[in-house]
Amino acid sequence: MDSPAVRGSDAVHRVLDQELAATRERGIEHPVVVDVGGGSGVWAVPLAVAGCTVTVVEPNPNALATLSRRAEEEGVADRITGVAEDADALGDIVPAGSADIVLAHGLLEVVDDPAAAAAALAKAVSGDGVVSVLVANRHAAVLHRALAGRFDEARALLTGPDGVLPDDGEVLRRFDVESLTRLLDGAGLAVAALRGDGVVSDSVPDPNEDEVTEFERTAASMPPLRDIASRLHALARRAG
Numbered sequence: 001m002d003s004p005a006v007r008g009s010d011a012v013h014r015v016l017d018q019e020l021a022a023t024r025e026r027g028i029e030h031p032v033v034v035d036v037g038g039g040s041g042v043w044a045v046p047l048a049v050a051g052c053t054v055t056v057v058e059p060n061p062n063a064l065a066t067l068s069r070r071a072e073e074e075g076v077a078d079r080i081t082g083v084a085e086d087a088d089a090l091g092d093i094v095p096a097g098s099a100d101i102v103l104a105h106g107l108l109e110v111v112d113d114p115a116a117a118a119a120a121l122a123k124a125v126s127g128d129g130v131v132s133v134l135v136a137n138r139h140a141a142v143l144h145r146a147l148a149g150r151f152d153e154a155r156a157l158l159t160g161p162d163g164v165l166p167d168d169g170e171v172l173r174r175f176d177v178e179s180l181t182r183l184l185d186g187a188g189l190a191v192a193a194l195r196g197d198g199v200v201s202d203s204v205p206d207p208n209e210d211e212v213t214e215f216e217r218t219a220a221s222m223p224p225l226r227d228i229a230s231r232l233h234a235l236a237r238r239a240g
Contacts, residue, residue, distance in 0.1 A: 010213045011220045012134060012197055012233050016043075016101070019130050019235070020050065023100045026128060031100040034124055036087050036117075037107035040066035041080070048076035052101075055081045057090055087111050090120040099124045105134035108183070110170050118187035122238060131189055133234045134197060138163035138174035140230045144203070177223075180232055189236035195220040196229025 023031045031052045035044050038056035040063045048054050048071065058064055064082040071077040083093050087107060102125045104117070111117045121131050138157060145154035157163050163174035175183070181191050199219045201212050219225040226232075 011195060011216050012105075012132075014217070015193070015195070015233070015235065016132060019101060019132070020047075020052070023129075028100060032098060033101045033103065034090075034094050034099040035103040035105075036090060036121065037104065037110070038067070039063045039106075041070045043103055043105065044080055045070045045074055045076065047101075048079040049074055051079075053079050055083060055094060057083050057085055057087065057093060059084060059086045087117045087120060088113070090117075090124060094124045096123050097126050100126055100129045102129065102131045104131065106136075108133065108180075109136050109173050109175070112172075114173065114183060115186060118183050118189065122187045122189045125238060127238055129237070130192070131184075131234075131236045133180070133184065133236065135175045135180060135232050135234075136171060137196070137227075137229055137232050138176045138179075139228050140198075141174055143228055175232060177227055177232065180234055184234060184236050185239075188239050190239040191234050191236045193221070193235045194226070195233045196226035196231070197233045198230030199225050199228070202230045 020031060029051070033044070033047050033052045033054045035054060035056045038044050038058050039060070041056065044054045044056045044067060056064070056067055058067070061084060064084055067080065067082050068077070071080045085093060102121050104121055108114045108117060125131050141163065142154050142158045145157060153165060156165060162172065164171055177194060181194070184191055197220065199216055201216055204212060220229070
């Protein structure tokens with residue numbers, strides 16, 4: 001099952017829809033999308049349905065099998081290419097500067113070398129394109145542990161170099177606004193917008209979906225609410 005860090009919320013979908021519309025306004029009828037660590041196609045399939053040509057770079061063969069099935073069911077198998085590789089092979093798969101939209105949702109917190117992965121994203125995107133990055137937020141994890149009374153864990157998350165605990169499984173690091181911006185800057189990507197994803201929606205029991213969605217749309221771009229969201233969503237473009 002695709003995690004929230006991969007799926008994103010309504011706010012993330014709205015932002016990507018706007019970017020897709022902007023790409024088409026530049027005269028690109030079938031935008032080229034590269035989804036790195038795209039899992040079972042939660043983004044790839046809808047984007048293909050919307051007319052995009054999508055390459056999914058994903059090392060998990062089971063996820064790729066589900067992607068293939070979803071694409072067949074939606075009638076877009078001819079628009080999606082699944083490649084069984086890690087993010088570090090991106091440069092061998094995607095020509096430099098060829099992608100209109102590059103997705104890295106739930107990727108940078110699990111790769112061995114996030115700086116190299118971010119550099120590969122920057123190399124793949126076109127000069128007019130956009131990179132969409134969705135990552136787990138350290139400060140949200142700290143706050144959730146503290147509110148649950150697990151202060152030792154909260155302190156370890158807050159003070160540790162990577163914002164993780166020994167039992168965090170495949171998550172190797174969490175980000176905050178500063179560290180994410182620094183990483184993308186170092187890769188030659190200028191952050192055009194930075195929003196929170198899941199300010200309260202992951203914490204409210206039995207929420208009214210419409211009310212939560214409307215609140216999230218408003219709060220997503222407002223510090224400090226943005227800065228304690230479960231995830232951080234950055235849109236970045238090649239600098240210079």
